[in-house]
Amino acid sequence: MALLDDHAVVRHGLVSHLGEEPGIEIVGVYENSRELLRGMAATSAQVLLLDFALGRDELDGVSLIRALRARFPDCRILVLSTHHESATVSLALRVGARGFVGKGEDLSGLVKAIRTVASGAIYLSADMSYQVADAIRPVDTAQQPISDNALDRAGLSAREQEVIRCYLEGMTVTEIADKFKRSIKTISAQKATAFRKLGVTSNNGLFKIMKTLD
Structure with missing residues (x-):
């Protein structure tokens, strides 16, 4: 290993x-x-x-x-x-x-x-x-591409997609801002815009809506 x-x-x-x-x-x-x-x-x-x-x-x-x-x-x-x-x-x-x-x-x-x-x-x-338990599906990445196409279809910009992926990983707004060298205010605004476009208010809500978009 x-x-x-x-x-x-x-x-x-x-x-x-x-x-x-x-x-x-x-x-x-x-x-x-x-x-x-x-x-x-x-x-x-x-x-x-x-x-x-x-x-x-x-x-x-x-x-x-x-x-x-x-x-x-x-x-x-x-x-x-x-x-x-x-x-x-x-x-x-x-x-x-x-x-x-x-x-x-x-x-x-x-x-x-x-x-x-x-x-x-x-x-x-x-x-x-x-x-x-309700979210696990058999893994087959060749047949199940994840998130990028779904987020594109939802109208998220490239930077909003970056923020969403990091947010799903459990990173805070401060950590995301540090990672991409942007201000906390900018990251907060991008997260809020992405959530508004997707119609969600939480991580779990985000994952559920992404499942329906894929």
């Missing part, structure tokens, strides 16, 4: 703990998406443990998963994130992730998730499964 996380302490902790698990071999450890894409091209991995919300100069989680699925279709992606609202989890699964684990999960839960995804099954904790 391989792993991507932009926090050194998290990477070292994962390598230390997972490296001791029988049957789990770590073939790549990466701190950014550029290193990951180069490394995966050189050394394939059956499972990739992927941080969903990286730094401001990185791809958003949705775009990164889609790029990985296109380049490495045989790799099974397990998302690891502090942001695990039902809309975020559902969106990650729809674009190609095979499982989702919160960073608050204990080590035994993470190991179980890795083994489950490696076996070809989809992994969600019992709590996550309950929250997103």
Whole structure:
């Protein structure tokens, strides 16, 4: 397996703990998406443990998963994130992730998730499964392109689409403003305009309307 996380302490902790698990071999450890894409091209991995919300100069989680699925279709992606609202989890699964684990999960839960995804099954904790049960669909990214076309049809500008994707990842307005080097006032206005165009007022409402638009 391989792993991507932009926090050194998290990477070292994962390598230390997972490296001791029988049957789990770590073939790549990466701190950014550029290193990951180069490394995966050189050394394939059956499972990739992927941080969903990286730094401001990185791809958003949705775009990164889609790029990985296109380049490495045989790799099974397990998302690891502090942001695990039902809309975020559902969106990650729809674009190609095979499982989702919160960073608050204990080590035994993470190991179980890795083994489950490696076996070809989809992994969600019992709590996550309950929250997103009505939103999970079989993953087939070749047949189910996500969000961009739907947002285009809804009349959202490119920048409004960027804000919406980040908002679904659980990022705050301040974090989005920092990521794209725009003012908080600008991001707030773009989010409000996008929500008004889509007729929603919350993350869950946003995800539901996107399902009907796809």
